[in-house]
Amino acid sequence: MTVIRSLITGCGSYLPERILTNNELARMVETTDEWIVERTGIRQRHIAAEGETTADLACRAAEAAMKHAGVSASDLDLIVVATATPDNTFPATATKVQARLGMTGGAAFDVQAVCSGFIYALAVADNFVKAGQSRCALVIGAETFSRILDWTDRNTCVLFGDGAGAVILQAGGGAGDAADRGILTTHIHSDGRHHDLLYVDGGPSTTQTVGHLRMSGREVFRHAVVNLAQVVDEALAAVDLPASAIDWLIPHQANKRIIDGTARKLGLPMEKVVLTVAKHGNTSAASIPLALAEAVQDGRVQRGQLLLLEAMGGGFTWGSALVRW
Ligand code: ACO
16 A cells, blocks of 8 residues: 545435425426526426424435445544535534534534535545545535525526535545545635625625525536536546546536536546436535435446546635546
8 A cells, every 4th residue: 555545435315305396486486497407407406394404414414325334423533514504604514413423523514615515525534534634534515505595586596406415435545546446636726706606695794694695697607617627627637547537427416508518528428427407406515425326326336437526616616526436
């Protein structure tokens, strides 16, 4: 062994029971199923029940991931929760999850990078593992975006949904090359100049309210295509692999047209792309681990395969990770 690698040894997810279809939305705002499907690929989304919180969804996903990996709360030494919709302004949702899981040691904290949150959290946890400061980390993406939507704004309310996904990272060894199993490379970026293109118009220090999501959709789309292409190329260059080496693209599920564009640029056929956007909508930080868990559970993702994860979100933030399963 020459390097420490973070192996993803388990994954799990959870979606609230209630499904909200496009046709139901068409009775709430001036929209149609056809418009939503054509512009976004979304057909339905899940919505948390009254009183069901981000921590509730996170715990369900975490328990599934822990079971899959065969680890218990006493094995964990780190929890990182990616969320933009925490239960409370403070403390971190991660500490609530920590208590519920029965983990009494280690550290738990939240990471806030909106739709890129899972990539950010994965990068943070991977670096803790590589530095020898964690041997078994739980990384969760969990959101209840239904709570910050303006349900009278057709530009935004049709796009998002609630859910959670989680992975377990465990320290393992590798030769230090692209044939290793585990997280091979992560890349995160941000550019705060674009705050006003995608933000929530509330917060403790500004309005003392939670606020609602506001977005300039067309502008976000334009930046997403450019930034994702850049960060995907960066990841492949870092491990000196061609796009043809990718077995599965597991992208953030914001909009099918953005995903199609990324796959096209990489020269990947859509059969190699894990798509959940039709069923889940955009679940922000939860979308990648939700898609990953689905593709692992149904047997698409096989040991030794190369997975490319990528996301872009408010801030702007964006990032990518290459993982050998
Ligand atoms: N139903 C019907 N019409 C609508 C709806 C709706 N739900 N929403 C907007 N429209 C109308 C607009 O009012 C506009 O009408 P107008 O021309 O009379 O003004 C028309 O449709 C076209 O609007 P555009 O914004 O130009 O439509 P576009 O093709 O860009 O699609 C969309 C909008 C789907 C939001 C697209 O821009 C997009 O997906 N952007 C990316 C945003 C995104 O994914 N954000 C998620 C967070 S960031 C991330 O995760 C990457």
